Amino acid sequence: MTTNTTNTAGPEYVSGAGLRALLRRLHAAGERAWVDDPVAAELMRFCAEKYGALARKHGLDPWEAASAAFDVMRTRSAREAHDPWGVVTHAVRITCIAEERAQGLLCSTHQARRPHISAFHDAERISDRETPLWAYHPAFQVTDPEPDTDPAGGSADNGDGGGGVRAGMSASSAMEDAIALVTMLGWEPATARASVEHICGALAKAGARHTAYETLRRDQHARALLDLPGRSWTVLLKALLGTPHPALAATPAGRGVLLRLLIGETLPVLLRDDDLVLTLCLAVPTQRRR
Known part of the structure; x- marks a missing residue:
């Protein structure tokens, strides 16, 4: 052995x-x-x-x-x-x-x-994530099952695909408030008005915010006419129409300025949104010499 x-x-x-x-x-x-x-x-x-x-x-x-x-x-x-x-x-x-x-x-x-x-994932603290819990967790993503109606009995959705409209607030008033907001954050008044009006016109034709966003994002001709840099144009679209990601649909970032104005928020409320204010301020287009 x-x-x-x-x-x-x-x-x-x-x-x-x-x-x-x-x-x-x-x-x-x-x-x-x-x-x-x-x-x-x-x-x-x-x-x-x-x-x-x-x-x-x-x-x-x-x-x-x-x-x-x-x-x-x-x-x-x-x-x-x-x-x-x-x-x-x-x-x-x-x-x-x-x-x-x-x-x-x-x-x-x-x-x-x-x-x-x-099979479960490791436990994690809410504070471990940079994104707030309400911005991504499905439990906080609540949308209205049916659009509200105005006192006259008509639909108050206005085709924006994002909920009811407060009484007395029209689409034109929301557009004017959006122009005022963008102007207050440093955008040149003429550029702000032309850009917001063009976006609102495209939204009225498309009938839905996500459709209007995708159409305008690819519209190089409109951006050239408005003389806006690509970054400023993208930021303005997301700010006005909302971020198209489904997980953010019920958040302020997903709703956008126009919808937030229509559902009852005012300019002072929007100006207290630090993320929105900072994003639009940093995207102010610089003056170009022709």
Whole structure:
């Protein structure tokens, strides 16, 4: 019978056969053997070094991996395995993964081992996201099921696809308020009026804000006639018609200035929207020499 000669300079438990023999001896000696036997202490230090890199990969301390190895070494499957180190390594890897998932899910390691629990994403604080919760969570995206009606009994939707209109506010009044807002934020009055009127005209033809947005975004001829840089034109479209992303449909950014005016917001309210004011101010077109 041949013997292993590659590990003659090291401890006996480095080889599979040596580890199997040590585990059987410790099991036969009773539970106190793991406390009193000096070889058992050396084995645990060896495990901490052996699985240290695996533990750090999963954000754990090397001794946590050694603890997982200790648990599996006391089982019958490890004592009688053909490759005991393979059994121990596999169990430690699974335990490290479960420990990492448990820390992320804020639950016990036992629960993290269950597939229907580990399928969830890690817990996260609301403050961890740059975008406010109400701007992307479906629970906060509420739209009116039916358009409101004006006192005369007619529809108050005005074809903008975004909710009811307050009594007494007409589309022309909203357009004038939008022109005043853009002018107050540094845009040249003539440019502001021409741009807003053109956008409102396209909106009336399209009948829906998202359709008007896509049409105007590609309208290079209109942008050239208005003498607006591409960035200023895009920012103005998003500000007036709203950001077309579906997740922002019920937010101020998704509704746009025109719709916000129609549903009851006033110029002072819009001027308190720091994001809107800053965006329009930074997009003021510079004067070009012809």
